[in-house]
Amino acid sequence: MKIAVLAGDGIGPEVTAQAMRVLDALRLPELTVFEGDVGGIAYQRHGHPLPPETLTMAREADAVLFGAVGDPACDNLERHLRPEQAILGLRSELGLFANLRPACAMPGLEGLSALRPEIASKIDLLIVRELNGDVYFGDKGTRTQADGTREGWDMMSYDEAEVRRIAHVAFRAAQGRNGRLCSVDKANVLETSQLWRDVMIEAAADYPGVDLSHMYVDNAAMQLVRAPGQFDVIVTGNLFGDILSDQASMCVGSIGLLASAALGERQTQYGTFGLYEPIHGSAPDIAGQGNANPMATILSAAMMLRHSFGREDDAARIEAAITAALDHGVRGFDLGGSAGTVDIGDAVLARL
Numbered sequence: 001m002k003i004a005v006l007a008g009d010g011i012g013p014e015v016t017a018q019a020m021r022v023l024d025a026l027r028l029p030e031l032t033v034f035e036g037d038v039g040g041i042a043y044q045r046h047g048h049p050l051p052p053e054t055l056t057m058a059r060e061a062d063a064v065l066f067g068a069v070g071d072p073a074c075d076n077l078e079r080h081l082r083p084e085q086a087i088l089g090l091r092s093e094l095g096l097f098a099n100l101r102p103a104c105a106m107p108g109l110e111g112l113s114a115l116r117p118e119i120a121s122k123i124d125l126l127i128v129r130e131l132n133g134d135v136y137f138g139d140k141g142t143r144t145q146a147d148g149t150r151e152g153w154d155m156m157s158y159d160e161a162e163v164r165r166i167a168h169v170a171f172r173a174a175q176g177r178n179g180r181l182c183s184v185d186k187a188n189v190l191e192t193s194q195l196w197r198d199v200m201i202e203a204a205a206d207y208p209g210v211d212l213s214h215m216y217v218d219n220a221a222m223q224l225v226r227a228p229g230q231f232d233v234i235v236t237g238n239l240f241g242d243i244l245s246d247q248a249s250m251c252v253g254s255i256g257l258l259a260s261a262a263l264g265e266r267q268t269q270y271g272t273f274g275l276y277e278p279i280h281g282s283a284p285d286i287a288g289q290g291n292a293n294p295m296a297t298i299l300s301a302a303m304m305l306r307h308s309f310g311r312e313d314d315a316a317r318i319e320a321a322i323t324a325a326l327d328h329g330v331r332g333f334d335l336g337g338s339a340g341t342v343d344i345g346d347a348v349l350a351r352l
């Protein structure tokens with residue numbers, strides 16, 4: 001079992017280190033770990049945010065554990081050299097088109113949600129976000145018009161094959177949960193979204209047991225805070241899924257809690273190849289202070305064991321240890337507590 005660990009920038013290395021401590025403690029057989037540079041640190045060391053050797057390491061692994069990329073010092077670089085291009089490049093080069101972002105109420109945290117506790121306690125949803133298309137990957141640029149006015153553009157598009165494959169992932173996820181799938185789009189305005197909706201309706205014919213509904217993204221953002229308990233599985237495009245998942249994290253309690261899996265079609269001898277990362281970024285505002293909550297990354301490692309290594313028992317063990325730590329009152333700074341990154345790692349390890 002080969003894991004490529006790409007810790008990246010800011011709090012990436014801090015939270016990834018705690019996830020690795022937890023994986024080490026499980027004493028998994030035949031585990032080999034490789035570490036690679038990615039993001040701003042890779043730009044500094046190799047002149048590119050996703051050096052070829054890092055991409056090769058990721059390709060040759062059975063799974064990737066990813067921290068975060070992003071460094072304010074790199075914000076004025078040409079776009080293709082910015083740290084964020086590394087995660088976009090990994091997702092597209094590795095064919096990781098399906099992003100699973102679960103958001104579930106955690107015991108004892110209802111009072112720490114940005115929502116009222118009786119509303120927050122009902123959250124149990126999965127966002128299935130398309131990850132290889134949309135406005136993130138379309139033609140983009142800036143130009144100065146003849147009258148001197150500056151203009152920027154980013155092309156939004158999906159073809160039907162891209163929508164169909166994420167539809168099937170989402171319908172299958174709904175089959176394995178409560179059988180309700182809500183497709184979120186902006187079909188009242190966008191042609192891309194109208195095609196998205198049409199293809200979702202076509203795909204539904206293969207899943208008679210799943211109840212498909214549609215919601216415009218502006219309403220979805222409102223419903224997510226009004227009554228998040230109404231959602232089972234949400235399927236949406238790259239941009240909308242990015243935004244709604246950060247929003248969902250505060251409905252649960254903190255962005256430091258939400259994990260993710262990015263999956264494609266490639267199978268290894270152990271399971272589905274995937275990249276696992278917290279939904280948050282490099283958090284430059286708290287980097288280096290030892291205050292980041294590593295729970296999202298530790299939970300991402302649990303998702304890795306489940307999806308890429310078929311080790312459901314070990315995944316459940318990690319999730320139970322997180323729940324037990326929270327039950328015991330372990331709270332990071334993001335949750336109004338005083339437990340640092342390593343303290344939280346210690347607390348989870350003690351309950352494995």
Ligand SMILES: NC(=O)C1=CN([C@@H]2O[C@H](COP(=O)(O)OP(=O)(O)OC[C@H]3O[C@@H](n4cnc5c(N)ncnc54)[C@H](O)[C@@H]3O)[C@@H](O)[C@H]2O)C=CC1
Nearest residue numbers: 068069070071084087256280281282283285286292293334
């Ligand atoms: N997948 C990735 O590598 C991602 C990278 N980014 C990059 O990260 C950089 C910072 O972006 P932001 O918009 O500030 O988003 P962010 O998610 O890094 O941080 C947003 C806020 O949440 C807090 N936060 C995030 N993770 C936390 C944790 N584990 N524990 C406690 N607090 C936490 C931060 O301190 C900050 O106040 C940018 O360069 C951005 O492009 C952003 C999102 C995803």
Ligand SMILES: CC(C)CC(=O)C(=O)O
Nearest residue numbers: 084087088242279280281
């Ligand atoms: C940094 C972006 C490319 C991605 C992002 O915000 C995310 O995937 O959550």
Ligand SMILES: [Mg+2]
Nearest residue numbers: 242243246279
């Ligand atoms: Mg994001």
